[in-house]
Amino acid sequence: MKNSESNKIKKICIVGSGAGAGPIIYELSLAEFQVIVLEKGPWLKTADYAKDEISMTRRDVVTPRLIDEPQVIETQNNAGEWVGISNEIEGQNFWNGSVLGGSSNFMSGYFHRLKPNDFKMKSVYPPIEGANIVDWPISYDDLEPYYDKVEKIIGVSGKIVPHKFQEKRSSPDFPYPPLAENYVSQILDKATQKLEIEIIPMPRAILSRPAGKRNSCYYSNFCGSYACNSDAKGSSRAALINIALETGNCQIIDQAKVFHLETNGNNKIIKAHYHAKDGTSAYIEADIFVIAAQAIETSRLLLLSKNKEFPNGLANNHNQVGKNLVFSAGGIGSGIFNFEKLSKEQAEKINLPGVFINRSVHHYYEIKNDDDQVIKGGIFDFLFEHANPIGKSIRNKWNKSGEFIYGEEFQNQLLHYFTKQRKLKFEIFIDWQPNDNCFVSLDPEIKDRWGDSVARLRLQHHEHDVMVGKILAQKGEDILKEMGCHSVRSSIGTLPPPNLQAGGCRFGNDPKTSVLDVNCKAHDVKNLYVSDGSFMPTGGSVTYTWTIYANAFRVADKIIEAINNSEL
Amino acid sequence: MIISTNRRGFLRTLILGGLALQLPFIFHCKSNDLQVITLTIRDKIFLINTEFLLNIMQILLPKTQQAPGANDLKSDIYYLWLLNDTHIEESRRAYLAEIVVQMEAYFVDKYKEDFSNLTLSEQNDAVSSLTKTKWGEGYLSSIMSIIIESMFANPIYNCNTDKAGWKWLNYQGGFPEPQMSNKYPEILTITQSRSIHEK
Numbered sequence: 001m002k003n004s005e006s007n008k009i010k011k012i013c014i015v016g017s018g019a020g021a022g023p024i025i026y027e028l029s030l031a032e033f034q035v036i037v038l039e040k041g042p043w044l045k046t047a048d049y050a051k052d053e054i055s056m057t058r059r060d061v062v063t064p065r066l067i068d069e070p071q072v073i074e075t076q077n078n079a080g081e082w083v084g085i086s087n088e089i090e091g092q093n094f095w096n097g098s099v100l101g102g103s104s105n106f107m108s109g110y111f112h113r114l115k116p117n118d119f120k121m122k123s124v125y126p127p128i129e130g131a132n133i134v135d136w137p138i139s140y141d142d143l144e145p146y147y148d149k150v151e152k153i154i155g156v157s158g159k160i161v162p163h164k165f166q167e168k169r170s171s172p173d174f175p176y177p178p179l180a181e182n183y184v185s186q187i188l189d190k191a192t193q194k195l196e197i198e199i200i201p202m203p204r205a206i207l208s209r210p211a212g213k214r215n216s217c218y219y220s221n222f223c224g225s226y227a228c229n230s231d232a233k234g235s236s237r238a239a240l241i242n243i244a245l246e247t248g249n250c251q252i253i254d255q256a257k258v259f260h261l262e263t264n265g266n267n268k269i270i271k272a273h274y275h276a277k278d279g280t281s282a283y284i285e286a287d288i289f290v291i292a293a294q295a296i297e298t299s300r301l302l303l304l305s306k307n308k309e310f311p312n313g314l315a316n317n318h319n320q321v322g323k324n325l326v327f328s329a330g331g332i333g334s335g336i337f338n339f340e341k342l343s344k345e346q347a348e349k350i351n352l353p354g355v356f357i358n359r360s361v362h363h364y365y366e367i368k369n370d371d372d373q374v375i376k377g378g379i380f381d382f383l384f385e386h387a388n389p390i391g392k393s394i395r396n397k398w399n400k401s402g403e404f405i406y407g408e409e410f411q412n413q414l415l416h417y418f419t420k421q422r423k424l425k426f427e428i429f430i431d432w433q434p435n436d437n438c439f440v441s442l443d444p445e446i447k448d449r450w451g452d453s454v455a456r457l458r459l460q461h462h463e464h465d466v467m468v469g470k471i472l473a474q475k476g477e478d479i480l481k482e483m484g485c486h487s488v489r490s491s492i493g494t495l496p497p498p499n500l501q502a503g504g505c506r507f508g509n510d511p512k513t514s515v516l517d518v519n520c521k522a523h524d525v526k527n528l529y530v531s532d533g534s535f536m537p538t539g540g541s542v543t544y545t546w547t548i549y550a551n552a553f554r555v556a557d558k559i560i561e562a563i564n565n566s567e568l
Numbered sequence: 569m570i571i572s573t574n575r576r577g578f579l580r581t582l583i584l585g586g587l588a589l590q591l592p593f594i595f596h597c598k599s600n601d602l603q604v605i606t607l608t609i610r611d612k613i614f615l616i617n618t619e620f621l622l623n624i625m626q627i628l629l630p631k632t633q634q635a636p637g638a639n640d641l642k643s644d645i646y647y648l649w650l651l652n653d654t655h656i657e658e659s660r661r662a663y664l665a666e667i668v669v670q671m672e673a674y675f676v677d678k679y680k681e682d683f684s685n686l687t688l689s690e691q692n693d694a695v696s697s698l699t700k701t702k703w704g705e706g707y708l709s710s711i712m713s714i715i716i717e718s719m720f721a722n723p724i725y726n727c728n729t730d731k732a733g734w735k736w737l738n739y740q741g742g743f744p745e746p747q748m749s750n751k752y753p754e755i756l757t758i759t760q761s762r763s764i765h766e767k
Contacts, residue, residue, distance in 0.1 A: 048750050050741025054721050055752035059655070069655050209638040222742035229744055256757065353740065388738055393714050404705045406628040406712060411635045418737040426573075433755045563631075 010563050013038065013272050013286035015258045016162060017299065018102025018179070019548045020292030020532025022236030027556035028154075029244035033563070036251050036284055037241075037272055041098030043254040046238065055390050056226050060184045062106065063095040068449040071296070072096075072456040082437075084456055086446055094296055094457065095499040100254060101237025102294065102546065103499055108224035109205035109233055110381050112429075112542035113147050113550075115167045115365065116140035118375070121431075121538055126373050128464050129431035132324050134537045137509050146171060146550035150231070151175055154234035154549055155211055158203035164312075165365040179217055179356050183349035184337075184424060184483075188382060191482035196564075197475070203359040205234035205545070214238060218425070219354030259387045259452045261289060261305040261314055261528075268526045269314075275450045287348075288559065288568055292511035292532040295325060299440045299504035299534065300455040303516075315505070315522035320515045322441055324434035327496035328463035328538040330378065333476045334385070334425045335485025339365040350422055357382045357424070361479075364472055364539070377468060378430030378541035379503055380476050390541055392417070397421050426476040427446040430469050430541045432496065433462035440504055461494040474483035502533030502544050519558040520551070531555045544567055572607070575751045605666055607651055610658045614665040618644060620672045620683050629715050636732040638715050646718035648729040651658060655753055659707070664714070667707040671698070724751050 012035040014021050021037065026275040029035045041062070048421050055061045067519055072084040087093055097103030117124045119136040126132070147273050148170045150156065150450040157176035160169070171263035192199040206223070209216045215230035223233070231238035244250040255277035261284070262271040271283040291298050299322040306316035359382045367377035369382035385392060397415050399405045405413060430440075436458030442453040467494035480488045508514030511523035520535050540547065562568045608613040622644040622737045631637030634722070638644065652659050675694055686694065698704030718725075719733035724746050734741060750758060 044755075044759070048755065048758050049751055050744050050746040051720060052746035052751060053741075054717070055750075058717065059752050061752060061755055067665055103655075219740050220686050221740075226742070340697065379744060387742070389737075390717055393716045393720065397709055397712055404699055404712075406699075406708065407630055407692075408632055409633060410629070410712075415634060415737060418739060440611065527628070 007282070010034065010288065010568070011036065011286040012288045012290060014290045014292065015272060016040075016102060016292035016294065016532065017100050017241060017252070018097065018134045018236050018294060018532065019074060019104045019545050020294075020530075020534075020552050021290070022104070022240035023549060023552035024084065024290050024292070024508070024529075024531055024556045024559070025236075025244045025250060026240035027553065028559065029247045029250040031560055032247070033251055033560075034251075036243065036253065036286065038258050038272060038284065039099065039100050039252060039254045040257040041102075041254065041256045043100040043252055044227070046227065046229060051135075051220055051222040051228060052228055054283040056106075056389065057388060061094065062097055062099050064098055065158075065173055066093060069095070070446060070448070070454055072112055072443040072446055072454060074456065074458040075241055077514040084443065086454075091499055092495060093499065094455075095362075096294065097501050100239070100252065101235045102512065104234075106204070106225050106421050106547055107233070107238060107472040107499075108383075109251065109545075110360075110361070110383075111141055111203045111205045111541050112156075112379065112547040113167055114140065114143075114542060115165060116515065116538040117366075118538065118540040119143075121131075121376060125376050126369070128138040128433055128462070130435055130487075131464065132460055132509065133433070133434055134317065134506070134513070136537060137507060140167065142435045142441055143550050143554065144168070145552045146544065149553050150546055150549045151533070154205055154239045155207045155214070155232075156203050156205055156234070156546075157208040159201045161200045163362060165200045165201050165362045171462070172476070174203060174524075176211075179204055179208045179358060182352060182355045182357055182384070183346070183358055184384075185357050186259035187483050188357065188479070191479055192361070195478060195482055197361060197479065198363045199361050201358050204356070204358060207232040207234075208456040213242070223354050224386060225388070256282075257295075258301060259304060259450065259451060261301065262289075263307060263309050263525070263565060265316070266526075268525060269308065271526055274542035288563075289532055290529045290531070290555075291534075292530070294532055294535045295504045296440050296455050298530055298532055299325075302505070303440075303442050304452060310524070314513050315525050317524050317529060318512045320506065320513065322408045322504050323436075323439045323539065324503045325438045325440055325459070325501065326432045326434050326504055326536060328500035328539060328541075329430045329432040329461065329469060329496075330380075330489060330542065331469050331473055331492035332425055332427050333380075333473055333480065333488070333490030334423055334450075335477075335483070335488040337422050337424060338486055339420050339422075341484070353387065357384060357520055361475070364475060367468070367471060375468070376431055376541065378428060378472050379543060380426045380428045380472055385425055392423075395472075421559075423484070424480065426480070426490075428472045428476065428490075428492070429543065430465055430472065432539050433464055434538060435460060436463055438503075459496050461496070466492050466494060500544055502536040502539050502548075505530045505534035507535040508537065517563075520555045521558075521562075529555055529559060575761075586728060605648065605743060609651075609662045612662065614662075614669055615649070616665060616668055617672055618648065620667050621647060623684055623691060624668075624671065624695065624708075625715055627691055628712050629719075636719075636735045640729060641715070641718045641733050642727040643715040643718040643728060646721070646725065647714050649726070650714060653753070655756065664710065667710060671704075671707055672699070674704075721744050724748070724753070 017039040066088040070086040070088040074084045122135045126384040217232040241391040256274040258274045260273040271287045273283045303313035364377040386442035443456040505515040507516035605616045625638035629638040718727040
């Protein structure tokens with residue numbers, strides 16, 4: 001959608017460059033608006049990255065050091081009081097990718113759409129005590145065209161196989177054929193058929209054939225946690241920003257940490273102030289501001305931007321900013337293929353590196369509770385244990401009895417682990433219930449290296465999610481056992497996964513209970529949009545990135561429409 | 569990058585030049601003898617006996633017929649590099665320095681002898697007895713984790729010589745491999761040399 005001639009001078013400042021920002025950057029640059037991107041991290045290009053476990057996963061290269069940018073995590077003590085401690089000392093790290101393109105550079109690209117009932121969970125499912133579930137102000141049908149757009153522009157490969165919970169689609173199949181699969185996928189298909197469980201090919205945001213300047217997947221064996229060296233992975237940088245830059249309408253200012261959004265006293269942002277890489281402070285003036293810094297940091301920036309006009313934080317006149325954070329609840333399971341129990345040929349096929357399993361079970365998307373009511377379940381995805389050798393070798397310092405081993409005993413165990421077996425995993429995704437004890441605020445004392453108050457996180461889970469997770473975990477274990485795996489186990493976590501964060505700036509029709517309107521424009525601020533996962537009132541029981549990309553494309557359309565209608 | 573096939577020569581090169589890793593080295597030789605290295609972290613001075621460190625590492629991962637040992641992997645050099653990496657949190661580096669110092673002191677106190685003067689069998693027994701204590705197991709486990717890093721790190725990090733750590737496990741690292749320009753820590757400043765127009 002192009003802008004009209006009279007609006008060509010509109011300048012849009014976008015904070016962040018990940019999945020929530022990329023579509024905005026792309027569409028508004030193509031529409032010939034002036035786009036300025038403020039990205040906190042460095043502008044690393046494809047050629048800068050390597051499949052280097054040390055730099056990518058063992059050192060703080062693509063995420064900041066916690067001594068420089070800590071977060072405070074609250075936990076309850078024995079007296080039930082919430083006590084915060086900086087994660088520089090202990091606790092989870094909620095930074096995911098402070099580079100151009102954000103954490104979309106490092107995702108595995110397991111892509112699932114939300115399903116129609118995920119948009120109306122309050123209306124469809126029985127209530128859950130203590131959960132702040134609300135219906136979305138849009139339906140699946142509103143977002144479907146954008147899911148379709150993501151398939152084509154970001155590039156989603158896979159194959160549609162009809163199943164009980166298949167959501168309706170405007171395109172009959174994915175634009176890119178499925179990626180190459182490991183022999184294990186066939187074993188999985190046979191096992192689930194025997195158990196009468198529907199299993200489907202898993203869509204991936206990875207090109208199975210070249211498109212434009214992006215090459216296809218070369219099956220490096222190091223996908224998740226690594227940037228893609230063929231640009232096959234649908235990162236915001238490779239799929240969207242690189243194209244936006246070619247228009248000449250997009251400027252990137254990297255290593256620019258935005259710390260305050262200044263308003264003009266009339267509910268309008270006029271400047272984004274940032275700490276520049278040379279140690280000075282600077283600002284960008286623009287007509288429209290879009291924040292997509294990932295859920296925690298977006299809420300943090302709004303809270304940091306309080307002023308006389310917005311004493312509780314920007315867009316926070318009803319104290320909703322930072323509230324109802326959601327993550328993906330769930331857990332993991334695993335089983336081992338022992339090569340000594342297989343033929344040489346089978347073992348070689350299973351041990352083939354690089355090719356994927358790409359199977360997902362949506363069979364339990366809805367389940368029944370003890371009262372025989374239909375409740376929301378979830379999904380699980382099958383994958384191999386990550387190829388990174390350091391992490392799994394460190395786990396092999398302990399024998400089956402839990403004793404520390406070293407010397408030849410350790411060497412023998414490691415040799416067996418690497419050459420005589422392969423571990424298969426499943427990852428469970430279920431809804432994280434939004435609740436009053438899951439939110440982000442500003443810490444009153446601890447500052448980052450620039451002197452700005454850091455995010456303070458209270459991250460209470462809901463026991464309902466553990467209950468649902470256990471049901472799915474049992475099903476996953478049954479499948480692994482049917483496949484012939486040994487040492488089958490699973491666990492349901494209560495800690496939130498740092499890379500799957502959403503909420504904090506819910507969208508909705510009521511300004512008293514939401515931060516953003518249906519188009520993800522702040523209710524209280526005339527020219528502010530939020531386009532990362534912050535908008536999501538509920539998360540759905542899938543990975544978020546496809547939905548974030550889709551919604552960001554939708555928001556881009558809404559921004560262009562508003563400009564063309566002289567509303568902005 | 570200056571590479572020396574001689575361990576002491578390599579250490580001397582690192583100390584005098586600090587060229588290979590382009591990090592400000594904050595330690596210096598106590599004397600011409602490179603066995604003990606002085607390290608300052610968080611205003612605390614650590615005296616790291618490098619021979620003791622390598623001895624312990626060789627017990628934890630000895631060279632065997634099937635596998636390279638810590639000496640082959642240059643795990644001690646890797647450990648020292650890590651201790652001197654100012655990008656890594658001081659608390660972690662101080663801990664890794666402290667455990668070496670404390671273990672050495674423990675053994676000297678227990679056996680009334682430098683650890684290196686014990687026979688191999690006595691050294692093995694000494695380490696075995698240490699694993700029976702919670703603190704000892706923790707210290708040894710931490711050192712083992714660094715040995716494991718040195719086993720699998722790309723040889724560009726001056727460890728895992730000839731990919732010996734990969735070969736014995738039939739493991740293949742990913743491609744593209746890191747180069748001098750984009751390995752750690754160079755990748756931290758890789759954008760600095762780019763002009764505004766080179767994006």
